[in-house]
Amino acid sequence: MLILTCPYCGVRADETELAPGGEAHVARHGPGASDEAFEAYLFLRANPRGLHYERWRHAHGCGKWFHAARDTVTMGVVGTYPAQVTEPPAELSRPRGS
């Protein structure tokens, strides 16, 4: 069971109260972009073994989108942070204790 703390309301929300939004900080490419860039935006994901940045929405709650950093191997949550950023905060850029 995954529990994430919503950075907007502070609720410790269960995974089933949230809606997943996939990998975070994916660069958006639209009209005018090359086929390769558009393909990368639409389909290509890092799918890392280890630290992963994700988008989640507090769907059965305040309704806001936010970000989470967690380890895909240990399922450990490194932290959550607001949606209004284009990259993770420095303190969440590597797993705690490593």
Next chain:
Amino acid sequence: MFDAATTKETTRFEGLVTVEDTGLAGMITIRGARSEIGGAMSDTVGLPVPETLRVTTDGRRSLAWMSPDELMLFCGHEEAADLAARLAEATARAHALILDMSDARTLFTLTGAEASLREVLAKLTPADMRTQAFPRGMIRRTRLAQVSGAIWWADDGSLRVMCFRSVADYVRGLLCHAAHPASWVGHFRD
């Protein structure tokens, strides 16, 4: 036009706790930045703006936190339209939305021992129902089995449960089932 109606007269289940339809209530959705509309709203309603995850009340009206930019005002069903209009006027110069949403949702009142109230809800929501995580005075929007809902403590120690009216029959069934005497668990203590 149809007359507004609830199942207040017919919904009453006595088990581990008593489940009742709270009946008609005015429910006004207020959206906007607290810094922009908080003052005008508070003056019009006569209640302080609640902190995050809190409810303020004077017994007659209640103002509940819904999200960082959303509040819900509970008032008399008959005063909702007028109050919504006055709120809209008071916040007209701000980027805000005021809407009488009284018909959108249904309220249930659960009464009984606090431990039993926590137990009944714990069967339906993944939210932590222990006192330290859900203290008196708090509102928690969460999931009730398959649907969204909100739960909060009223001043008299009863529990309010709110859901969309379209799923009211479902939630009524859930609450009565979770309150069935044969389903006693006894995890929470008074």
